[in-house]
Amino acid sequence: MQHLQDPYWLAGLAAAMAATGLVSGTLAGLLGVGGGIVIVPLLFNIFPLFGVPEAVQMKVAVATSLATIVPTSIQSARKHHAKGAMDVTLLRSIWPAMLVGVVLGTLLAVHVRGEGLTAVFALVSLLVALNMGFTGVSFSITDRVPDGPPRQAMGIGIGAVSAMMGIGGGTLGVPILSMCGAPIRSAVATASAFGLIISVPATLGFILGGWGDPRVPPISLGYVNLVGLALIAPSSILATPWGVHLAHTIPPLWLKRAFAVFLAATSARMFYSLFT
Numbered sequence: 001m002q003h004l005q006d007p008y009w010l011a012g013l014a015a016a017m018a019a020t021g022l023v024s025g026t027l028a029g030l031l032g033v034g035g036g037i038v039i040v041p042l043l044f045n046i047f048p049l050f051g052v053p054e055a056v057q058m059k060v061a062v063a064t065s066l067a068t069i070v071p072t073s074i075q076s077a078r079k080h081h082a083k084g085a086m087d088v089t090l091l092r093s094i095w096p097a098m099l100v101g102v103v104l105g106t107l108l109a110v111h112v113r114g115e116g117l118t119a120v121f122a123l124v125s126l127l128v129a130l131n132m133g134f135t136g137v138s139f140s141i142t143d144r145v146p147d148g149p150p151r152q153a154m155g156i157g158i159g160a161v162s163a164m165m166g167i168g169g170g171t172l173g174v175p176i177l178s179m180c181g182a183p184i185r186s187a188v189a190t191a192s193a194f195g196l197i198i199s200v201p202a203t204l205g206f207i208l209g210g211w212g213d214p215r216v217p218p219i220s221l222g223y224v225n226l227v228g229l230a231l232i233a234p235s236s237i238l239a240t241p242w243g244v245h246l247a248h249t250i251p252p253l254w255l256k257r258a259f260a261v262f263l264a265a266t267s268a269r270m271f272y273s274l275f276t
Contacts, residue, residue, distance in 0.1 A: 014227055017227050017230075020232050021068075021231055021234065024038040024039045025237060025239030027243060028236065028240055029244040029245075030243035030250075030255065035168070036171065037171045039064075039065040039068065040058075041125075041266040041270070043060070043061035047217070052215075053215045055114050056213065058115075060210075060224075060225055061166060062109060062117055062223075063166065063207070064223075065166035065167070066163070066224075067206075068228070069168040069199035070199045070203060072168075077192045080190075080192045083189070085186055086192070087186050094154065095155070097152040098158060098159035098198070101161075102163045102198050103201065104156070105202070106201065107209075108160070109202075110206065110209030117164060117165075118270050119270075120161070120164045120165060121270060128171060128263055129262075129264040131175055132259055133257060141179050142180050145181070145182060146180070154176065158176065159197070168194065168198060169198060170194075173191030174187045174191045177191065210222030
């Protein structure tokens with residue numbers, strides 16, 4: 001690990017974090033996905049270049065991603081709620097179960113080996129890639145979100161997996177709600193609130209879970225790298241309109257397929273790192 005007072009190390013890390021935000025923001029605007037699904041694999045590949053120990057690379061990537069989701073999810077949820085697209089009834093019924101899932105997922109993420117988080121991210125990324133690669137723009141298996149225990153199980157699952165992957169509500173929430181018959185605008189709006197339910201407690205958990213760990217990179221709070229938090233979120237917000245502009249020039253199905261390829265490549269890279 002490079003020393004904190006090395007100006008070249010700090011400048012390089014800062015540049016890498018800003019670039020991560022620009023890439024994730026552009027892809028978020030282009031593909032309509034949460035930044036976490038992009039930020040985590042980028043940080044996973046960047047941290048080895050800066051001497052971050054392999055044992056904590058994935059934990060720091062997940063924790064830092066979750067921290068950047070907090071301000072963006074607040075902004076997004078407020079805007080969607082103001083437009084009246086959010087399914088408040090569904091949100092009220094599912095958030096307690098989702099919070100339970102977030103707590104369980106965060107506890108697992110903090111205590112398992114970094115390879116465990118990598119495996120979870122690789123597997124879920126592959127499943128999402130297959131869903132996006134082989135279904136149409138609109139695809140559903142039922143006409144409404146189930147009630148009762150199935151809905152609570154859905155909330156626990158989304159919360160736990162999202163916390164372990166460092167993602168907000170969009171990556172899992174939007175396709176799951178869409179497959180349950182929710183209109184895409186409602187799915188996106190409701191999932192934006194999922195991001196807030198997931199990111200705040202999970203970030204706090206990663207801060208506490210990594211407190212005092214000597215392996216984390218400099219300028220970190222627990223497993224959350226503050227350089228990443230300070231630079232990824234604003235640069236991502238800056239770049240999102242660029243992606244939105246590009247999205248209006250490319251057919252939606254092409255976008256969906258392109259992101260499926262990106263996720264499949266990410267999954268393959270992570271599986272390769274696990275077995276080599």
